[in-house]
Amino acid sequence: MTREGLTELPPPAGNAICCDCGRPTYAPVPVRHIERGSGPGHTVYACPRCAPDVAPGPLPGEVSP
Template sequence: MCARCRRTTDEPVLVHEVHAATGPGFNVYACPECAEHYPPMTDVLELLDSAARRRAHTGGPLTEPIPCSSTNPPCACPRCTARL
């Protein structure tokens, strides 16, 4: 069944993969006519690979650290204690 128009199709096109942290994910399909309205799928492995290359290039963390606040107090790790 097409995720966009809800009609059944004999030629489903994979338009999205939903990953789940606590169990199996699922695939989202569309008919060929509706599939062109979806953006291209992102390859998760490419994202991880580009993040690893960026980290190796800059030598820094993948993301900026979360600022410490009353709702996000610092922990005792060296990264947080260095920011205090």
Template sequence: MPKPLRMCVRCQRITDDLVIVSEVHTNSGPGWNVYACWRCAPLVPSGPDPMEIIEAAERRRRARTDR
């Protein structure tokens, strides 16, 4: 079975030598993985932590209801 090919998020080259550098989460349906080649992977900034996003949204909701 051949290895899957993906595009590097940084250099846009198609490669089968991949690293998952981030996961994109969605509210409806499955999310997806973001890939980079081994050379670019250390240079790709990390994405936001989903739990931090949820906590920030909860803080905003509380601030609105506390008024």
């Protein structure tokens, strides 16, 4: 868990799509952050049901540049 994970605002309810089952989730669990070469990266979310089965990746602040 990172400080950003505790302090950043969660996505609006219903706007997060589970990366495993593809359904909208009202309780998104961040599982990894994908950096981009140009522009900000984005966080990938899973629903609480799928989160234990998704291989976690680095979240913001967990990988040094």
